[in-house]
Amino acid sequence: MPVTTLERPSRTAGARPAAPRRTRVFALAEARWAAIATVAFLVALALQLTGAPSWAWGALYAVAYLTGGWEPAWAGLQALRDRTLDVDLLMIVAALGAAALGQVMDGALLIVIFATSGALEALATARTQDSVRGLLDLAPATATRLADDGEEQSVPTAGLVVGDTILVRPGERVGADGRVLAGASEVDQATITGEPLPVAKEPGDEVFAGTLNGLGALRVKVERDAGDSVIARIVAMVAEASETKAPTQLFIEKVEQRYSVGLVAVTLAVFAVPLMLGAGLAGALLRAMTFMIVASPCAVVLATMPPLLSAIANAGRHGVLVKSAVVMERLGQVDAVALDKTGTLTEGTPRVTAIRPPAGAGPAEEALLTWAAAAEHPSEHPLARAIVDAARNRGCALPAAEEFTASPGTGVRARVGGAWIEVGAPARLMTEGTPMATEVAELVTELEDVGHTAVLVLRDGVPAGVLGIADRLRPDAVATVAALRALTGRTPMLVTGDNPRAAGRLAEEAGIADVRAGLLPQDKVDAVRGEERAGRKVLVVGDGVNDAPALAAAHTGVAMGRAGSDLALQTADAVIVRDELATVPAVMTLSRAARRLVVQNLVIASVFISGLVLWDLVGELPLPLGVLGHEGSTVIVGLNGLRLLREAAWRRAAGRTAG
Incomplete structure (x- = not known):
């Protein structure tokens, strides 16, 4: 699936967010098509097994082929136009080949599997596109600019320039980064610094765009253009951090391309060589199509998705929303953790x-x-x-x-x-x-x-x-820190915008020695990237807008959902809905269990596929036996992956972290 990145804000862009991109609409449509294909397949399978007329279940299988297969088929044809070949198109060919040989159900199953996995990936990608909208909404659309003669003018914040003087009335949001010229007030700047309490401001103090003014009126001299404000730089950092995930997708596409080309080449050889040696056309075609079916990576796909999706569903029942299978896999790879203070480690x-x-x-x-x-x-x-x-x-x-x-x-x-x-x-x-x-x-x-x-x-x-x-401090903070230390082999570090004394006190209570206090959003990103340069895969847990760049830059980001900002919830890879910090090590343990099942399933799938392929190439594998072996391995792999749906799986994960 294509990787979509976040747009950077232009220097002259206003504070209003752009409309959601059309890709989100396409992703939702793709999910609907996958759902229709799945329902049609299940109903058709039930009718076929109960002995219903072939026209009844055959028509439903056709619906599954059309609704689930048109998008990957169209994408594959477009890729061919660009002289590339992907696995999705090969699976469509394999499904059609199976149908041509009378194995309609086998082909429909391939269609449904790939349609479902493609829809999940598209939805996960589309979710990141508007992750900055909540942040941009914080900055007001207009500000009150004071002319030289003292006249008040309501102007768009995008039109403010360095040197302008603006009036910020009580209860208004600050329209630009600047410095207080006159007045006294207290400003809630938790969205930028993470400080839990409003900060007193008087002449000479710095204020940030998007922060909320208290009871006093302030005259502020603008010191940064809209595109250079702290809030705009947070948006840019979220976009930049999201773009850094693209190389992984490119690597996957390269693997798919090589596999696809190799599979096509071998299938053609399996068809052509017997013909050259005098075999009949029907026999050669049957052998080639059997090879296409048994060599299709259906079991390989199921080797990965069911364990991860089962872990996602189980975590969701216990208040942890993991946004994709990729995230669930990454949670088990973490070997360093960075915790925000206010609203994360504390209440x-x-x-x-x-x-x-x-x-x-x-x-x-x-x-x-x-x-x-x-x-x-x-x-x-x-x-x-x-x-x-x-x-x-x-x-x-x-x-x-x-x-x-x-x-x-x-x-x-x-x-x-x-x-x-x-x-x-x-x-x-x-x-x-x-x-x-x-x-x-x-x-x-x-x-x-x-x-x-x-x-x-x-x-x-x-x-x-x-x-x-x-x-x-949260009641479960001490136990969570100890569990994270046991899982990663390292004590978590505390990253916060609060003052060092308050941060140090709470860190000492929680059992944390590595404290990074007084940090702005870019400083948190620098701390995370410093750990990653040391070769560590960092998990960041936070809840505020100021945590969003670090959440996006980290190997994996987890947001506290009950009081978390919209941007943090959108940017994070996972959200703790019930606001229970102890679920972080529990879901990490569940992820590691899922990854172990993935390895088991890959071994099972590889053994079956290799055996069936060798049988077809060396001997004569009957088509029904090939389909039986292929589907048998698929069922075994699928059932093995579903083990993580059980309540006992979560209890084991939570019990290990508690112990």
Whole structure:
């Protein structure tokens, strides 16, 4: 099947994605034709076995030939026009030859097998074509440009140039990469850096296109054209990484070409040599067609697909969507793993992890948390939601907050129970005259040193205490890291855009020593490619847009599906739908079991095909016996591959990783 690559965004292209390519429509149509061929074949086979009239099942076999065979036949004829020969066309010829000799069912089976495998490959290829659409949707179509006289102009983001000044209102997405000229706000830039919490921005700070502005207004000076923005470069990297998979496809095509040419040459020789030695035309034709049938790679095709497809189906029942048989095979080849932090190794939701009132002079923990939660209750900030959730979980009754105000980058202020409560960043709320400044600073340092985000609470200007907020490790993270270490012989590495202290703390809890923190998307790609240059096949597990280039560049990419971005889900080779990290080593183990069955099946298929071919060339192989041997090997190989459909196969895979 042809390999389709992702289009690179042009430097002048807007943020709007192109429409899905027509190849996706063709792939869906091919799948429908394969389904019709399969149904027609199964119904025809049932009628034939039950003794129905030949016209009934013969017509259905004809439907299977037409619906399943026209596309590979047409593609094969086009290849012939380009002076190339592929296996698909040879299988059509073999199927027609079988039908001409009265073996209609044998030919129909060949048609159905190749139609089904071709449709699966086409769908997997088409899925990658629009993998960047979710990312491009993040960048706004328009931006508010400020003229020299201060007039506001709504312009397409594609029209922004370096040096323009844009206004980013509260709740809007940033229209271009640039630097803040005026204003203060907090920007959610998890799509670019993977940081779980919004980042305070003030004059001089850098902002990225596609990130979400908070409560403040920002004036931003554009520093990169649309085609050079970080978000556009992510698109380009996804495209480039996807293109690097093409050489494998070219290698397969070369093997198919040589096999096809060799099979045709030998078939012609099997037909011509007996004629030259005086054999009858019918006998020579029968021997040649028998050779074509027994030498057809039907059993070889089934040697590979049923184990891998059975493993895919079994993994799907347990919450892992593996997008193709190629991916399932690759999962078993992995010998190095790179894990994202936020939303992958962790739950991805900030939580209050520490409550620290000043020693001896502070309120009780419940009172401190109640004041902070009451003041934060009207806010939509992620830290505010974490504080309110913590108070509710402890059963705290929250009094009403009055005169609420929020200052971007600083915090909130409200009157709670007659006292003024301020909650926010210690560096912004603390002044030289703040009481107990030294003791509070020590509490802040203590929390930040272990990777927490520190939030200061003031009551009537006096520090009431400090809250520590952090993302929490997944319950199955430690066991998953240990299982991945056992499978690959190497401890996974952690790649994250978060700060080194937070990353180091969580990595230590999970048992990971190799920590790469503060990484932008291109840095994650560099880390993956560095491992691959060392000869390792890397599995990347992530969930965010910022992980998409690394997912595409890796040997295999797995996305966490519940909270994962659309781009990550589209770019990844597999998706963990149930959000259970422990399924990663389980599906790797299942893949290795599938690959072992593939080897077994190839041995079985090779023995049968070699024996039948030698019998036909050296002796006289009766056509019915040849068909029986060919179909017998196909059935044996198929049933062997279906063993991985059983529930016991998944339990064994999960049990080995848990142990």
